[in-house]
Amino acid sequence: MGRVAVKTRSNRRKTAADGLTVLKAASLTELEWVIHGFSTRTGGVSKAYGGNSLNLGVTEQDTAEAVERNREIFLKRLGAANGRKLWPTAPMHQIHSAVIHRVDAVAEKTLQGDGLITNVSGLLLTVRTADCVPVLLADGKKRVIGAFHAGWRGTLARIVEKGVGEMRRQFGSDPGDMVAAIGPCIHACCYEVSDDFREKFRTQFAYADDLFEEVFDSNSLHLKYPLLFLNQRAPGHGDAASKLHLNLVEANRRQLLDSGLAEKNIWMSELCTSCRTDVLFSHRAEFGQTGRMLAAIGIRG
Numbered sequence: 001m002g003r004v005a006v007k008t009r010s011n012r013r014k015t016a017a018d019g020l021t022v023l024k025a026a027s028l029t030e031l032e033w034v035i036h037g038f039s040t041r042t043g044g045v046s047k048a049y050g051g052n053s054l055n056l057g058v059t060e061q062d063t064a065e066a067v068e069r070n071r072e073i074f075l076k077r078l079g080a081a082n083g084r085k086l087w088p089t090a091p092m093h094q095i096h097s098a099v100i101h102r103v104d105a106v107a108e109k110t111l112q113g114d115g116l117i118t119n120v121s122g123l124l125l126t127v128r129t130a131d132c133v134p135v136l137l138a139d140g141k142k143r144v145i146g147a148f149h150a151g152w153r154g155t156l157a158r159i160v161e162k163g164v165g166e167m168r169r170q171f172g173s174d175p176g177d178m179v180a181a182i183g184p185c186i187h188a189c190c191y192e193v194s195d196d197f198r199e200k201f202r203t204q205f206a207y208a209d210d211l212f213e214e215v216f217d218s219n220s221l222h223l224k225y226p227l228l229f230l231n232q233r234a235p236g237h238g239d240a241a242s243k244l245h246l247n248l249v250e251a252n253r254r255q256l257l258d259s260g261l262a263e264k265n266i267w268m269s270e271l272c273t274s275c276r277t278d279v280l281f282s283h284r285a286e287f288g289q290t291g292r293m294l295a296a297i298g299i300r301g
């Protein structure tokens with residue numbers, strides 16, 4: 001008598017899309033003409049960052065083949081495909097600027113900038129991040145969308161405010177009709193910056209002081225051995241054990257509000273990339289040896 005095959009729980013072959021998690025913003029999910037999503041680390045075929053991961057940017061550690069396959073997996077999950085044909089994306093080399101491009105058709109050459117806007121369906125707008133802030137926008141009335149990459153430089157240069165402005169100027173969008181989604185990025189908890197950042201932001205924003213937090217450093221010698229330092233601190237001087245942290249999520253939320261968006265129309269992911277390297281890529285937490293995530297938005301055909 002032959003051996004009886006043991007029936008496994010599922011005979012289906014494990015595919016690369018298993019374990020794939022794409023984050024969705026409630027604000028954008030309500031618009032049935034929009035497809036969107038924020039990729040995470042999970043799922044995919046990259047081997048460069050531990051296990052299988054969904055790296056969506058060409059890096060020194062990963063292969064171009066893995067990135068291409070991951071892209072296909074991600075776009076299919078989003079619904080950015082007509083049959084087997086994936087929607088085109090506008091290739092953009094990100095330069096931490098406030099440069100925004102209106103995309104009416106897919107350009108042959110790679111654009112330089114950090115923002116993309118369109119009202120054309122069947123095109124996917126994407127920005128790549130691994131700590132920086134991805135912001136997606138949609139005008140529910142005029143059916144216009146935008147995708148923006150805001151690191152500290154782009155935030156300081158007001159890329160998101162300029163993005164709303166470009167949507168107004170180019171398509172007559174009313175910010176009151178817009179919904180926004182701020183994706184996973186490095187949060188204030190993990191974003192320590194040097195003291196000169198406060199001055200940089202003060203030159204640009206009246207509310208700059210609201211964007212910074214003084215975080216007491218629990219690892220500091222000052223805390224462990226207070227008596228050692230007690231006599232060395234001049235009266236009235238700041239606590240040397242505190243560190244300055246910048247809140248980029250709040251900075252971009254303020255820009256959206258200043259641009260005229262309603263507070264209720266702004267969705268924010270609660271996930272900090274640096275805290276959650278189990279599910280997200282973080283440039284800072286992983287010392288640059290990490291993958292890239294995509295924030296994507298498109299208009300259904």
Ligand SMILES: [Zn+2]
Nearest residue numbers: 189190272275
């Ligand atoms: Zn954090």
